Amino acid sequence: MEIGFLGLGIMGKAISVNLLRSGFKVTVWNRTLSKCGELLDLGASVEETPAAVIKKCKYTIAMLSDPVAALSVVFDKDGVLEQISSGKGYIDMSTVDADTSSKISEAILAKGGDFLEAPVSGSKKPAEDGQLVILAAGVQALYNEMIPVFNVVGKKSFYLGQVGNGAKMKLVVNMIMGSMMNALSEGLILADRSGLEPKVLLDVLDLAAIANPMFKLKGPAMIERNYPPAFPLKHQQKDMRLALALGDENAVSMPVAAAANEAFKKARSLGLGDLDFSAVHETLEAAKPPH
Ligand SMILES: NC(=O)C1=CN([C@@H]2O[C@H](COP(=O)(O)OP(=O)(O)OC[C@H]3O[C@@H](n4cnc5c(N)ncnc54)[C@H](OP(=O)(O)O)[C@@H]3O)[C@@H](O)[C@H]2O)C=CC1
Numbered sequence: 001m002e003i004g005f006l007g008l009g010i011m012g013k014a015i016s017v018n019l020l021r022s023g024f025k026v027t028v029w030n031r032t033l034s035k036c037g038e039l040l041d042l043g044a045s046v047e048e049t050p051a052a053v054i055k056k057c058k059y060t061i062a063m064l065s066d067p068v069a070a071l072s073v074v075f076d077k078d079g080v081l082e083q084i085s086s087g088k089g090y091i092d093m094s095t096v097d098a099d100t101s102s103k104i105s106e107a108i109l110a111k112g113g114d115f116l117e118a119p120v121s122g123s124k125k126p127a128e129d130g131q132l133v134i135l136a137a138g139v140q141a142l143y144n145e146m147i148p149v150f151n152v153v154g155k156k157s158f159y160l161g162q163v164g165n166g167a168k169m170k171l172v173v174n175m176i177m178g179s180m181m182n183a184l185s186e187g188l189i190l191a192d193r194s195g196l197e198p199k200v201l202l203d204v205l206d207l208a209a210i211a212n213p214m215f216k217l218k219g220p221a222m223i224e225r226n227y228p229p230a231f232p233l234k235h236q237q238k239d240m241r242l243a244l245a246l247g248d249e250n251a252v253s254m255p256v257a258a259a260a261n262e263a264f265k266k267a268r269s270l271g272l273g274d275l276d277f278s279a280v281h282e283t284l285e286a287a288k289p290p291h
């Protein structure tokens, strides 16, 4: 099975390497073409435009930064729409809003192609290890055809029905995650400032009802003020922004998420957008008076 892959950022690279290692033929494209070199060395083919990838492959997956990128790769010159046709499937794994996903879906279906949105939960390491959680929605026949791929990419895939439901589920999950990250950051600072050992706080949390893999993974590095990017902070803030817009549409009051979004915006304004989203901790660390 030959798979096209558009977008070789942190996630796209990890997923396409995993597909190659699992025996799939993969043809890649990235806006910054030089980033395709590593995949070429691992056995992938490279094309110079999204349209050329679509022309070559029956199924093409995209993993792009945000709604602007997802729309551009489909609608711009040399984009997906120029070559999509009956018998071809386009699967967008980018985290975007339901409206963006619906626009892409309508355009692909109008050309006779099939479309699935399939954003993922899980970050760089789960992507490398094929342990993502896939939140798919759209053409069910395409979902069924993609199961052998999803079984390699993830540990579980959900089919959520009509296009938009995958995007919404992903935004709800990341809205909760972003709020939790800010709560952890405040807790670490509060422990420290009140004379407690933040590392002991992490041990207590890990045994408590609120234990979770994210606190366990990110907490120790946050104490060290170390934020190597797995999930870039600029993308987490984009997800909070899109989740808050979903809240607006549905008249859902989300004061906790709104405060978390402000903290991520503050972190971006401090130039931390390309670090891991746990770098939101610096908005508090940097404000802490010296001992
Ligand atoms: N990192 C993570 O842990 C997770 C991320 N996600 C989501 O997955 C998506 C990708 O994330 P991630 O890999 O971390 O992001 P990166 O920032 O590492 O990569 C972004 C990718 O999008 C491309 N891109 C950006 N703008 C454009 C554009 N205008 N036209 C074409 N291509 C563009 C980049 O190309 P170029 O190299 O040229 O800049 C790059 O390939 C995002 O939607 C994110 O929210 C979902 C789950 C986990």
Ligand SMILES: O=CCCC(=O)O
Pocket: 095, 120, 121, 122, 123, 174, 231
């Ligand atoms: O969108 C990013 C999700 C990151 C994660 O689930 O760890």
